[in-house]
Amino acid sequence: MAPSRRTFLAGGGAAALMGLGPKFAHASLTLGEMRLDVVSDGSLSLPGSFIFDPMPKDELAPILTKFDLSPDVLEPPCNVTLLRHADRVVLFDVGSGPDFAPNSGMLxxxxxxxxxxxxxxxxxxxxxAHPDHLWGLLDDFDDPLFTNASYMIGKSEWDYWMDPNTVDTIGEARASFAVGARRRLKMIEDTISFFKDGEEIMPGVAARATLGHTPGHMAFEVRQGTDAVMILGDCIGNHHVAFEKPEWPSGSDQDQDAAAQTRVQLLDQLATEKTRIIGFHLAGNGTGYVEKTASGYTFVAEDGQ
Structure with a gap:
């Protein structure tokens, strides 16, 4: 019998895949007794229109040139955050799994x-609960992959994806997202708990509503004393136009107006407080800071070591 993907990656196959290079590189941060690792789930290949369509093309062009971006294809990394503290091993999102994109599913x-x-x-x-954050729940045989884990999600996010009407209202381009999310969430229904904005969901980790990309999107502030890291998810979804022009609508967001308002407010806070960030689709290993510029903001990447 051929080895399963789980067996392959848990054994010698993982070492072989490491030969692919920086896809699997991870950054390590510490906050007191907490250790945060940023580990890769690979990358996506997206049509530029997925993000750029609603943006003013004449003003967008110099930003694309500045960041050496193609207007046609984007290849954002997928950076998953791993937290280890005492006896807890915590993942913030689980990546794409084997069924979403050919260059992802490497978690x-x-x-x-x-x-x-x-x-x-x-x-x-x-x-x-977008596919690149949720679909890694299951293995190739549609069994839960993380057999000893409990799960947490914002209550409004759960309600949205579990609503059977969502597939009919989300739009044709995202209908498969709704079907896939509901199927996977139902499989962990007995082991999932819910939280709301502002709640401390475990010691040192507080939920922050960052709505717009999805109806119930959450970021998380991890804090030990005066040191903090904000795990962003997709509320700030790239290292270029989201910083240069946070007020612009992005085609990747389900509620474009709410998402733009979230970005503007959050970037101002992060720049003012000089809070370190981890972004799921930010360049490099996703770690860095926000700096305010004359016309917007910029992402200052760091090596995270």
Missing amino acids: LASLDAAGVAPEDVTDIIFTH
């Missing part, structure tokens, strides 16, 4: 490189 290999097996994970916290 198991990255966890293996960080010394973590799927059965070691005690908690999984979702920013939102």
Whole structure:
């Protein structure tokens, strides 16, 4: 019998895949006794129109040139945050799994490189339920992959994706998102708990409503004393136009107006407070800071080591 994908990645296959290089590189941050690792689930290949369509093309063009971006194809990284503290091993989102995009679904290999097996994970916290954050719940056989984990998600995000009417109202382009989310969430219905904006969901981790990308999107502030890191998910979805022009609508957001308002407010706070950030689709390993510029903001990446 051929080995399953789980067996392959948990064993020697992970070491072989490491040969692919920076896809699997991870950054390590510490806050007191907490350790945060940023591990890769690979990358996506998206049509530029998915983000750029609603934006003013004449003003967009110099931004694309500045960041050496194609207007036709974007290849954002997928950076999953791993938190280890005391006896808890926590994932913020679980990546795409095997069924969404050919260059994603690499989380198991990255966890293996960080010394973590799927059965070691005690908690999984979702920013939102889009495929590249949720579909990694299941293995190739549609069985739950993280067998010892409990799950947490914002209550409004859960309600939206579990509503059977969502598939008919979300729009044709995202209908498969709704079907896939509801099927996967139903499989963990007995082991999931809910939280709301502002709640401390575990010691040192507080939920922050960052709505717009999805109806119930959450970011998370991880804090030890005066040190803090904000895990963004997709509320700030790229390192270029989201910083340069946060007020612009993005085609990737389900509620474009609400998402733009969230970006503007959050970037101002992050720049003012000089809070370190981890972004799921930010460049490099996703870690860095926000700086205010004369016309907007900029992402200052760091190596995270």
